[in-house]
Amino acid sequence: MDHAFALLTGRPISLYAAAVLRIGYGLIYLGFLLREFTHRDEIWGPDSPWTPALARELFQQTGWFSFLTWWDSTLYLDFCYVAAVAVCALFLLGWRTRLMSVLFAVVVAAFHARAIFMTDGGDNLILLMALYLTCTACGRHWSLDARRRARRARGGRPGRWALWRAASEVWSQAGPARASVVTTVHNCAMFVIAAQVCLLYGSAGLYKVQGASWQNGTALHYVMNLALFRPWPGLSALVDGHPLFISFASYLTVLLQIAFPFALFSRLKYVILVLLLGMHIGIAVLMGLPIFSGAMIVADAAFLPDRFYRACGDLCRRAFRSSDGPAAARHRPAAGRSFVPTQPGDATTLPAAGGGA
Template sequence: MIIKPYDKKIGTTILRVTFGIVLLKDFINYFFNRKFLFGNEGIVSFETYLDIIKFYKLNWLYIDFTIERNVKIFCVMGIVFSLFFTLGILKKISTLLIFFILFIFKICNIYLIDSGDDVISVLLPFLLFVDSYSLVDSYEKFSQKVKSRYRDLFDLTSRIFSFAIMFQICIIYFFAALHKISAEVWQNGTAIYYILNSEDFSGSFLNSYITKPVWLVMFLTWFTIFFQFMFPFLVWTKRTKKIMLLLGVLFHLGIFFLMRIDNFSIIMIACYAIFLTDEEYNFLKLKFKLNFLPA
């Protein structure tokens, strides 16, 4: 197979598989905690769900979650189609169904929404139009045969929406930086101190040591703003792209270990996969013998 300079099929596959595993984990969790999350005595009342449905005029998405069978059906559907999505089977159908199932669940229980889920929900529609490998060889061969007749159109569409995903990630960082700049604790360099010492985000015994030196707190606070603000500009050039991606991986690993924001950290690191071309992945595959990467 001829690799074109801007092909991102490997990166898109890594992104899709990571999203799929996270979604599969979440839907399994929803299934085993369905009474607490969605039942009559759950953390969000059914009346609140009805109010949200009426307020946003989403009657066509109404599901009676007072019936446990309905909750089970939607949880199982989420698990099955997340598995399909991960493996790359019926990619477009599974992507579309997962998007709506997630939307229905989040209307029913507003506490399911977190920053990681928001990123997935925003990017899922773009993944409808990008090309990626199936992890099932027989299905991948069948899929390539179907697409062979309109290969140029599929390649162009995939390229456009791959760029759209990258642009969307840049938007996320840019507006996150703008939001921080407007807050006094980020301006004076103390935000990281309060975040790492709060009960909600104190995920490691290292937090107290990291926040003792004033210079380190101020550096981490201002570095966060600098990174999020500069990422949308520096990630597009060859000279600075790899540096920004490496800094981003370290940045989100820090969030993962110090703040225990698991899904968001994993998802954002996975998003970096699409910034590398197939040519760059094949170079890495040969250099570091990464045989698990698709060819």
């Protein structure tokens, strides 16, 4: 119990993974709204077959809500649509992330509820993750908020007004307690996200294994011949022309989904994550479900350690610096040297940078 309590309250875990979730789901929903911009009135507008009156009647039974049904006006829909696009973009960039995470969840819930009969498993997962991300510190890294904090730490301007300075001082004094609460809530939310993904894969695998077509390895054959999920009929026919591959892929799909929750605490999970990545790419291409596949790939990214994302970030920075050319390298300071001169009275030893969580 002491170890579990220390794990929840000691330091925030998977901060880079939370940032990847923020970027991934913000990008997916932003792309979704931009893609459906020309069809917005047919899906969410007053001229939709599922009218606002029908939606409000359903809300009375289910308890859902959507601000898109407050006024039956095309102009109001356009205003809400532009505002939703802006919220998704700001959430993706990590600007005022705590506020934007709440607004992003409201936007996803509103659009989801307004056209509830046009959603699929990918939309359901994005909605759940948007709600969970409101409790995470997903703006700590790779965000405009992180960049602003870094600039402020390097010597930002103090507050201009006395009231602002007093409020800042009170806020800083409450820092330890606030940090403990934020850490606990963030860690709990990340555990819930992990549990949600494990439940999704485990239940999907157990449901599949009960079906006769999955037991005899022919399930994907029928999937390849569904007219609704054949964006590339020639490619589907080509894949379906290899019965041995179809059978192997059917059994492997069930095995991966059932084994995923049990492989989280071993290095086997990295092999399973790579195979799941290939599976979701195949679903996106062969079945024409890019939103669902993208949502699942982003959810799987929560299980990669922060050291992996730090290594990726360092690799990208080195690649970007090397692309500057030798001219920029000559003007770049050498490693271990600083342009700031030593001041009298400076301490000879300093704590290592980056030691904090």
